[in-house]
Amino acid sequence: MKTKDVMTANVVTVSPDHSVRHAARIMLEHRISGLPVVDDGGHLVGIVSEGDFLRRSELGAEMSSPGEAHDYVRRHSWKVADLMTSDVVVADKETPIEQIAALMQEHGIKRIPILKGQRLVGVVSRADLLRAFLAAKFEDATAAGDDAIRRSILTRLREDAGVEADALTLTVTDGLVYLLGTVRSQSERDAVRVVAEGVRGVKGVFDQLHLAQA
Known part of the structure; x- marks a missing residue:
């Protein structure tokens, strides 16, 4: 699935010349946690998020670097241009959604603007990925008969x-899976159970696995 399949195309934006109070008001009205910042030509120039407001002097936030002019400007300026983050992680409409998810994890961000050239054409948020997850068809393995399972x-x-199954004893009777043997960790134990549960035709899984002694 590509970004174009899940992105929000009608994006609420703000101008770099707008006031920070205006940006905050828009975020509250639309119940969103971040706003792309675009110029008069529709080009993305930055993004402003809830986290940016946590540094504001109005909230009593202390300067992270006392005496630094840049920090002072971000805390006191009334313009979005001075508060926004200019170095923005972006993608295009053909980017696979698994890459979008990886970028969000890597950079600790909640949304990624989607560009065509330099123009903003959409945004993918964590909520968009969640909707894609719910819409996706569950892909399970298909097996017929106990031996095939x-x-x-x-x-x-x-x-x-x-997971290597050398230390496992796996039997299947009338669709019921019995797991015996030793695994190296709780994660391996969980993986064995999840794999067994995901095979079509399995009616139940009985986990009698043991963790290897350290």
């Missing part, structure tokens, strides 16, 4: 979850 689980453990 067992083979499917073992294959997915090795290829998808990276």
